[in-house]
Amino acid sequence: NQNDHTRNDMLLGQLGFRYFKHVNLFTLSSEFKAFGGHTFQSQDYERIVLNATYDDPPTIGDPPVSDGDFTGTTTVSRKNNSTPVGFDLRAEGSYRAFRHVDLRAGFQLIYFGQGIWRGATPASNFNQNDNNQQLVMPGLTFGIAVNR
Numbered sequence: 001n002q003n004d005h006t007r008n009d010m011l012l013g014q015l016g017f018r019y020f021k022h023v024n025l026f027t028l029s030s031e032f033k034a035f036g037g038h039t040f041q042s043q044d045y046e047r048i049v050l051n052a053t054y055d056d057p058p059t060i061g062d063p064p065v066s067d068g069d070f071t072g073t074t075t076v077s078r079k080n081n082s083t084p085v086g087f088d089l090r091a092e093g094s095y096r097a098f099r100h101v102d103l104r105a106g107f108q109l110i111y112f113g114q115g116i117w118r119g120a121t122p123a124s125n126f127n128q129n130d131n132n133q134q135l136v137m138p139g140l141t142f143g144i145a146v147n148r
Contacts, residue, residue: 001048006119010084012037025096036085041117041131045076080131084115094145102145110137 016033052064092106117131 001050003046003048004043004119005045006043006117007041008084008115008117009040009042010037011040012084014088016088027094027096027102029090029092029094031088031090033088034086035088036083039082039084039115039117041080041082043076043078043080043117043119043131045074045078045119047074049073078129080117082115082117082132084112086110086112086135092141100147102147104141104143104145106141108139108141111135 012035014033014035016031018029018031020027020029051066053066054064055062088108088110090106090108092104094102094104097103112135114132114134116133116135118133118135
């Protein structure tokens with residue numbers, strides 16, 4: 001059994017702008033924010049090996065002679081600091097369906113160019129020490145706005 005827990009606690013500052021344009025019943029908006037700061041990273045890695053010994057030769061239904069030998073179990077904890085930088089981009093459109101109700105849809109992209117510790121990934125060739133990785137989070141948004 002293997003457990004790998006990685007945390008990135010961030011303290012970031014951001015600078016950005018918003019743009020709104022009203023066209024008849026539609027409202028188009030965009031938002032861009034650049035950010036940077038400091039990340040306090042930690043990782044706990046645990047590999048649990050449980051060995052059970054049976055009589056020689058074992059038969060079906062025999063209980064183990066010894067159960068609970070954890071020889072080979074490893075636990076490692078690490079901490080690190082890094083400097084993440086990136087941006088948050090959002091584009092949205094809304095349609096005034098009723099007097100006080102808007103239907104909204106949009107796209108958002110959050111990008112960290114560096115400073116993320118995701119643990120061992122195929123992109124890092126399963127390297128546990130690769131603590132300066134990129135992260136891309138795209139998404140779609142849908143919703144209703146009530147304007148009172």
